[in-house]
Amino acid sequence: MVALGAASARVTVPDLVGCAIVTSLGIAAAEMARQVERRRRRFADTPHVNFSSVWTLTAALVLPGVLAVVVVAALYLHLWLRSWRGVSGVLAHRTLFSACNVILCCRLAAWCARSVGLLPLGHDRGPWAALGAAAVIAVYFVANSLVVAIAIGLSTSSWSLKRLVGRVNENLLELATLCMGLVAALLLTLVPWLLVLMFVPLYALHRSALIRQFERAATTDSITGLLNAASWRALADHELKRARTMGTPLGILLVDVDRFNSVNTVHGVPVADGVLRAVGTALRAAVRSDDLCGRFGGDEFVVMLPGSDVSGVLAVADRIRARVADTEIEAVAGEPLHITVSIGASVFPAAGPELDDALIVADNALYAAKDSGRNRVQLSETT
Known part of the structure; x- marks a missing residue:
């Protein structure tokens, strides 16, 4: 319906030329960054930013609606044929949905631009133009994010806020591309040949986004x-050195899922992975943003609490234990699965001068918690 509505717009020869240019x-x-885009797509586990928003928003602001639809269709067809086809998890119907979503966003952005008096571009309207431009970008961004979030929420039974709206970095990239799209639209209106300068920052954004995804994959x-x-x-060694220099305490928690092997055997790997994700979620929810949470492998997790003394360490440990005990894991059949964890704690410097010393002491405390009946916190005797 949006595309049909756009078809009623009058098209001139300069409009056709502008459509061809955009x-x-x-x-x-897209060709320049094709290999980077394919690699980024393989790492994408949240809504993916493909940088075409630079050109689709430009089309929405400078072209009649029907030609903006043509631009979106051409760019997404090219992305599918050259960059996305053959990449695991990238399906044709999802690409079609994304293209339709972008068409809707373009129409909304154009409507907003007309409503705030931003169109036609190229006329000086003073500082109010900046607010109008911000409104246009906000309308495009919110509409796009909302439609994608609704689609993801309806298509899967297990989702999180990050899964629905993406990571902060991805959203910042989308906002950056929309800002560049507004600049590109202004350049196309005033000095079209300067548009070639957009290629360098676009390619740099592609590269930096890929590097961040590589870093995340390598460290998490x-x-x-x-x-x-x-x-x-690596991060814990740095924190320990800082604690030693500043003379501050530092806590270590070793967290182990009780009877995890039986969960794996009885319920299978997908449920066992769900247990691990639930414990990871509980850890993040129970600690501060600057605490270090990691998975040591298998069903064992580790937490470093910089600046925490004995009472602080025990409070966090018991908070983790309680959160996990209150968590329900969806099983394949039957009642939801309830899990518990045992936690061993140690505090630097009483546990020893080095990181390995604190880990060994916490590990001994963890075994003591297991031997005492599980689902409990045990502080090391050296603390």
Whole structure:
């Protein structure tokens, strides 16, 4: 319906020329970053930003509605044929849905631009124009995010806020591309040949986004999203050195899922992975943003609490234990699965001068918690 409504707009020869320019530039930019885009797509586990918003918003602001639809269709067809086809998890019907969503966003952005007096571009309207531009970007961004979130929420039974709206970095990238789209629309109206300068920052954004995804993949556990063992240890060594220099305490928690092997055997790997994700979620919810949470492997997790003394460490440990005990895991059949964890705690410097010393002491305390009946917190005797 949106596309049919756009078809009633009057099209002139300059409009056709502008459509050809925007489409050509969008395809050229996508070709330039094609290999980067394919690699980024393989790592995408949340709503994906493909940078075409630069050109689709430009089309929405400078072209009649029907030609904006043509630009979106051409760019997404090119992305599918050249960058996305063959990548695991990227399906044709999802690409079609994304293109339709972008068409809707373009129409809403154009309507907003007309409503706030931003169109036609190129006329100086003073500082109010900045507010109008911000409104246009906000309308496009919110509409796009909302439609995607609703689609994800309806298509899956297990979702989280991050899954629905994406990570903060991805959303910032989308806002950055929309800002560039507004600038591109202004350049196309005033000095079209300067549009070629958009290619360098676009490619740099592509590269930086890929590097961040590589870094995340290399430093986090794929199941829980927590730090992996190597990354946790590197950061923990740095925190311990700082605690030693400043003379401040530091807590270590080793968290182990009770009877995890039986969960794996009875319910299977998908449910066991759900247990690990639930424990990771409980850890993040129970600690501060600057505490270090990691998965050591298997069903064992580790938490470092910089600046925490004995009472603080025990409070966090018991909060983690209670959160996990209150968690229900959806099983394949039957009643929801309830799990518990046992936690061993130690505090630097009483546990020893080095990180390994604190980990060994916490590990001994963990075994004591297991031997005492599980679902409990045990503080090391050296603390």
